[in-house]
Amino acid sequence: MIVGQQKKFDEIWEMVKGFRKVMVLGCNTCIAVCHAGGDKEADALASMLKIKAANEKVSMDVSHGAIQRQCENEFFTPVLEDLAKYDLVLSIACGVGVNFLSARIGKTPVYPGVNTQFFGGVPKPGFFEELCGGCGSCVLNLTGGICPIARCSKSLMNGPCGGTNKGKCEVSQDIDCAWFLIVERMKQLGTLEKLFEVQPPRDWSGSFHGGPRRVVVEHLRDIEEKQ
């Protein structure tokens, strides 16, 4: 799922303080699961804004709410008209939601309350870990199910590098060396010899470097549009 983290409140306040009528809008899917931008977080953030506004003697009317997903038209249908009546919508969805709403709401600005981080998993309660780089060309079959793009600090395809140290990455002792993990996993699978095959340079055009990406599932398209 997409993992994000709420922005520092000071930064949010700087964005918001000039507006009189503000809607804090949560998204009850990925970003709710990582407790950064669901219904509950929208409620608490709205409360903080009200406290701050009162202390700063700024007249601000803050509301809050959430929809199921801020990345699909249908979920906006019942609320879009209302949202357009605010001076600002502070979206605490991932960046997708901010983009999506911004393109549809008309003149009302949509600002982000969350820093969207990564595609991650939940190894234990309260922990969210980056596990996939969304590179557009998956190689997990070659690396024992451990993503070198997302989990190696250098995204090496032929690791490890000289910075590996007792299973940790030279970037931080808190980061496991992905290539150490890959070697251990390949040993366990009995496929260590595969790592002797040198991987050629990757074609990164399917990743961030080839411009914005789009996936089309032909059979799900609107009939009229297709015709």
Next chain:
Amino acid sequence: MKAAEIQSTKGFTAESSELKESRPYPPCRAACPVHTDVQAYVADVAEGRYTDAFEVIRSVNPIASACSLICHHPCEQQCRRCGVDEPLGVRHLKRFALEQATDYRRSKRHAVAQTKGKSVAIIGSGPAGLTAANDLADLGYKVTIFEKNPTLGGMLSAAIPAYRLPRVTLQEDIDDVLSKGVEAKTNCEIGKDVTLAELSSKYNAVLIATGLSLSRSLNIPGVDSPGVLLALPFLSDAAYERKVDLGKKTLVIGGGNVAIDVARTAKRLGAENVEMVCLESEEEMPAWSWEVDEAVEEGIKIHYRWGPKAVKASNGKAEGLEVVKVTSVFDESGRFSPKFDQNETMLIEADTIIIAIGQMSDFSFLKDSAVKVDERGRLVWSQATQMSSAPGVFVSGEVVTGPGSAIAAASTGHRVATAIDLYLSGKNIEAALVSDRKDKINEMPKDIIQKLAVQPRGKVAHIEPDARCTSFIQFEAGYDEYTALREARRCRSCGAGAVVNQDKCVACLTCLRVCPYDAPIVTNKAEISPDRCQACGLCVPACPCQAITMVGYDVNAIRNSMPSIIGDKGAEPVIVAFMCSHYAAEKGASLSSNVRKVRVHCTSRVDVHDMLSAFEYGADGAFIVFCGSDDCRYREVYPRVKMRTELAKKMLGATGMDPDRLAYFRTGGEAGSDWVKAIEDMAAKLKEMGK
């Protein structure tokens, strides 16, 4: 300074109340024949709202005070604490609540307008008759009770010994009913003073609720000897303080609750030696075990498994009972079918023998009436309509159900009142009279039992046996406030737990991860098992989508009522105290008027935004009062809510306010003085901060 008015967030809303009624009952409520919302009134007691507790009790039980002393409390027998330690002291808590609310109760008595313009005659003023009178008066009917005894209450008044049920206590129930405008004619026997036909012609409907007013006798030689008495006339003589001649040695035949009452009454009337003889073994004996124990404590000897054969008498006076050994009481299918060994007999000496082997109805007043009695001596009636064979003549209570408990008879009083109302409104009774609901949650799972702390049941004092046998003084004391408050906290709130709004749930697993009892099951969406949920509420604030609510509790109550909680601010710093609703936790704590109390079922339910809302609406400080580890009835509340409070402090700090304006404090449960100091310290600190 005087403590501020307690701001309660009891949190019942129409929606939460509806949700509560739509779910299976907790076993205590399901077991109660009138389905008293035990949990609700126990919570009211726990939270110090004694008059609210009274309202909950009285709303379904017009013989509440009597029940608070003599009910066999099926609620306790079904209590899910039984697996953990001992059942909750529900009956004692009922008594406590009613005693506390006495003045309030009397002040609420008032006549109900007789808007229906129709009248109902009720024959018999026992639990069934009184309950029906109560309900029909509430519905606007003119009700007249006909009672053959000098006092109202049926057996409660004419037979139950005063050491168990003082008549002043019973009178509270009777006064409630009479105050509604119910007329009562005592010393008025149907068939003698007035006929059933006269009642049928004068009233729009008649209810026969005459119960079982005759004692059964035995068909054995010598039973007519002087010195052989029947249970009910004996108890009635004792109840009305009429002279009873007892010899030195009294023998009671029977093993039921009436037999126990008879034996203990005989003891109090001065019989030197009281013994009982019954067909059953100790385990088979139908009397409630606690009543048997109390009788034995009073020196009453019980001969188990002997059957009466003949009364031995000489010189026109009973001398003893010849008994024969019982080999079995019930047949293979469990039916009553005693077998005897005629070779083994003995003589139990006694100059007074009282037969207490059961009761039956007296139908002499039905002679020549349209109300039919079948060839086996049973009233002909329809359970579906509660009506006898005569149109407009209804029946309820033990006269048709047979022997049972007072509260079971009362429940039939409710039902027949509904039936009479339907009849007098020209509606189809059978179609509209609903059957009793039986659904309830399951037993406490074994793994949960192991997770629950043992908290011994609060005891009540009994007068020592020697002392109590000298008079009819009430032998059992009630709870004092300290014990009642502690006892009420033992309730597990079974079934009043978390419910997931499936439309909002995103299956994030958070509830499952924070629940100390593994109650949530998450497949496509989360579901929370009512059998496992302990209603702590830890999952509610943890849910990122606000998809979890609590049965009988409005999760938005705190937030929504915060402006009124804060109210007008004076010169002193306003401090909001989020605390466990258990009154024991704050009792004795004299708090200054600037403290605004927000009492919740458990602080586990206080969310970050609840804490922030205090500041949003102008509080200068707030703090969470945690119960001590021995006092909290839930697991993991302190570490979990402490983390939550730390987060709220950070958030408060981020807005530019001093995070120390929000604090938490762990109390020793009753240590009111501790947290008076904590609050004073915070007030001083807030003043330093410039409020």
